[in-house]
Amino acid sequence: MYAFRIYASNGAFIAELERPYNFFRITDIAYAYSSIYTVKVRIKQGIGMFGEYGTICSIETPKDAIKRETISVAAHSVLSAYPNPFTTAFTITPLEGETATLFYQVYDVTGKMLESRSVEASEVTNHTIGADYPVGMYLVIARQGATTQTFKMIKQ
Numbered sequence: 813m814y815a816f817r818i819y820a821s822n823g824a825f826i827a828e829l830e831r832p833y834n835f836f837r838i839t840d841i842a843y844a845y846s847s848i849y850t851v852k853v854r855i856k857q858g859i860g861m862f863g864e865y866g867t868i869c870s871i872e873t874p875k876d877a878i879k880r881e882t883i884s885v886a887a888h889s890v891l892s893a894y895p896n897p898f899t900t901a902f903t904i905t906p907l908e909g910e911t912a913t914l915f916y917q918v919y920d921v922t923g924k925m926l927e928s929r930s931v932e933a934s935e936v937t938n939h940t941i942g943a944d945y946p947v948g949m950y951l952v953i954a955r956q957g958a959t960t961q962t963f964k965m966i967k968q
Contacts, residue, residue, distance in 0.1 A: 814830070814832070815828060815830050815853070815854045815862050816852070817865065818841060818851050819851075826841055826842075827841045845874060846875045847873050848870055850868050850870050851869050852865040853865065854866065892905045893905070893952060896966060897965075897966040898942060900943060901940035902942055902965055903940055903941070904939075906936040906956055910933060910956055910957050912933060912956050912957040913930050913933060915928075915929070915931075915956070917952070918941065918951070920949075921948060921949050926950070933956070946967070947967050947968060948967055949964060949965070949966050950966075950967065951963070952965055
């Protein structure tokens with residue numbers, strides 16, 4: 813167990829936190845931006861009591877709130893391979909609205925490249941892969957435009 817005593821820059825006591833791990837998050841307390849806090853830490857020794865506080869350290873909070881951006885991703889903005897596991901062959905689904913050629917490489921579990929092809933975007937949904945492969949696991953790396961996906965495919 814760890815005990816953290818947190819003080820404001822003017823020395824005023826803010827909080828004491830006990831945690832089973834050797835850190836805490838500043839969001840665990842009510843904090844202000846552009847402020848400096850001092851922290852003392854002590855460790856529970858064995859089954860007994862906490863030991864003495866160690867050296868004081870300082871924490872400086874950011875000047876203002878961290879800006880977080882949410883990026884919306886289109887439902888079909890990733891390549892996918894199906895079915896998995898497969899018994900006869902599988903297909904790679906292209907990116908929605910993408911007209912770039914799809915490139916793919918298939919490797920067996922030993923790292924040997926079995927196939928390397930390019931397929932026009934308009935033909936991808938009609939293109940099957942793996943019909944002649946023996947039962948086993950395969951690594952497929954597919955790239956279309958700026959998107960690259962890696963799949964672990966299993967033939968049963």
